[in-house]
Amino acid sequence: MKTTVKELRLILTVDNLDELIAFYRDTIGLETSKEWREEEGNGIILDAGRASLELIDAKHAARIDQIEVGQRVSGPVRLALRVAEPIATATETLLDGGATSVAAPTTAPWSEVSRVKAPDGMQITLFATSTLAD
Numbered sequence: 001m002k003t004t005v006k007e008l009r010l011i012l013t014v015d016n017l018d019e020l021i022a023f024y025r026d027t028i029g030l031e032t033s034k035e036w037r038e039e040e041g042n043g044i045i046l047d048a049g050r051a052s053l054e055l056i057d058a059k060h061a062a063r064i065d066q067i068e069v070g071q072r073v074s075g076p077v078r079l080a081l082r083v084a085e086p087i088a089t090a091t092e093t094l095l096d097g098g099a100t101s102v103a104a105p106t107t108a109p110w111s112e113v114s115r116v117k118a119p120d121g122m123q124i125t126l127f128a129t130s131t132l133a134d
Helices: 017-027 058-068 087-096
Strands: 031-038 041-047 079-082 100-107 112-117 123-127
Touching: 017 041, 017 087, 058 100, 058 112, 087 100, 087 112, 087 123
Parallel strands: 079 123
Antiparallel strands: 031 041, 100 112, 112 123
16 A cells, blocks of 8 residues: 655745745745744645656766756756746746746756746746646
């Protein structure tokens, strides 16, 4: 028998919560599912719609970095967000919202892509198309 998973949630522990809420909610456009401000701690759950878990080995991670950035730069965790806007437009929106550029938009074998770094240091790949159905 196997477990039936109903939701995938990535949890980031951060020092600059308000700045990152502004970036992920207000700049990227993730919608608030739940938010709390308590003496015991603060947090927010931002809904990204469909979630998936992509598992790759170090060799494939190096290949992706080479294609998207030109060299190995990502750590063990990188976010990838499929966006509705053209990649250049979405990239500029994130840069205006506090991200820094890791690599300019380019065409990978699987999609148009761009790589930015969020204010918390998280690398984010923006991509246009997916093999997953909407």
